Amino acid sequence: MTVRTNAKRRNGARWGAAIWVVGVLAALAVLPPAASSRLPERLATHWGSSSSPDGSMPLWAAALFPALLWAALVTPLLFAGRRGGAPARAWVDAVLLSGGVFLAGVQASIVRANLDRADWRDAGSVGAGVTITAVAAVAAGLLGWLAGRRGVHSAPESPVAAGLVMEIPAGERFVWLSRTANPWLHLTAALTGLVAAAGVLAAACGLIGLQWTLIAPFAIASVLVLFCSSVQARVTDSGLEVAFGPLGWPRRRWSAGEIDSARMEVRTAAQVGGWGYRLSGLGTTVMLRAGECLVIHPRKGAEFAVSVDDAERGAALLNTLSSNESGRK
Structure with a gap:
């Protein structure tokens, strides 16, 4: 079997991963300060079995803690992806996507629950928001794993066949494979996707209404560019x-x-x-x-x-x- 792969096929994926990591980090750290004028001095950050808040943090801590948690999750994952080969990268992609979606969704739910409350004890419930976030995180993780598996190809190269036809010995089968990625198109897809995601997060926090005229064009552009x-x-x-x-x-x-x-x-x-x-x-x-x-x-x-x-x-x-x-x- 003859297989040829593009040695630079992962460049675009690395760009996308870097933008995703930075984008999630920014969202976690920026969401509470962005809504600070409509939030109490301390934010409810934990809810008991009765769906009532029973724990809180200062606004700065509510922004810093999930950002540090994300950084602690990302650091060993990126190391594992670099050292573990293609199969490990598929799982790294899955955890990065699902973890980022889950943390950003939970942060948005917390901000929304505290929005326009005089005291953190009066915060609303986060049950529905966390449930939706969990489902979205599982779906994102599955997509990340499938995308990572597409990059698993390993086989030795054989000498380049000369001429316009290739001689195939009797009883043998040849397979040829080549993959190419454009990192600039990956970057464009990531940036337009982040704009759409920022609009969704802002709406989930209750900071703005669901602006489909803003979100839809960027989301569609991101998907179309990613496919190409x-x-x-x-x-x-x-x-x-x-x-x-x-x-x-x-x-x-x-x-x-x-x-x-x-x-x-x-x-x-x-x-x-x-x-x-x-x-x-x-x-x-x-x-x-x-x-x-x-x-x-x-x-x-x-x-x-x-x-x-x-x-x-x-x-x-x-x-x-x-x-x-x-x-x-």
């Missing part, structure tokens, strides 16, 4: 599969019989009209970085190109599989 910020191309006996985004969805597939030919071609963003998923006179191009692209010419429809490393080897394997499929018909 990384791509994975894989060639197997079944043909070509191109998966988008950290979760590998959506996907496009072409069977070997549907591909007339494949080649490596150098393209730039200027040629195809920009970055991301582009439609132009050259057909469809997934442009994440300038340089070599795997280009296929389907038997039906326009050409499709994706900017990944080692495109010549992928094209050679596709041409061989396509030729073998035509020979069997």
Whole structure:
């Protein structure tokens, strides 16, 4: 089996993780001071079995304590992610996402419960807010684990195949895989997502109403850019599969019989009209970085190109599989 991966595929993920860590830290520390004019001097921070507050902290401590808790959680996790390999990184992603969502949600619930109260003993209940936060944290953790698993690929490289076709010994199967990520698109997705998250948190605290005209555009932009910020191309006996985004969805597939030919071609963003998923006179191009692209010419429809490393080897394997499929018909 021959597998080729992009050595820089984790750059964008590291940028996203850094922005997430800093964003959660800022949210935890800033939320209570931002609402200080509407909060009592001490905030209710603990509720007993009767859903009545039975513990409090000064406003500064209510801001500092969860921020320190987040820092204490993040530090060993980041170390484990760097030292533990790809499987460990999947769990690190899961805990980072779920932990950040849970702490930020609980902080927002606490601020909302204390909002416009003269004394912390009069604070409202946080039960509903914490329940919703827990569900959201579990969902975020699952998504983080799935996204982290997409990066688990390890196999030795074999010599680069020369020419436009690849010789496959009888009884053997070859698989080609390459993944590319654009860290600037990851950064854009993270920043727009943080703006949307900040709007949701402010609304959860009761500081503003739920401003969908602000939240929705940034949230949609974040998701769309995230799906176009990384791509994975894989060639197997079944043909070509191109998966988008950290979760590998959506996907496009072409069977070997549907591909007339494949080649490596150098393209730039200027040629195809920009970055991301582009439609132009050259057909469809997934442009994440300038340089070599795997280009296929389907038997039906326009050409499709994706900017990944080692495109010549992928094209050679596709041409061989396509030729073998035509020979069997």
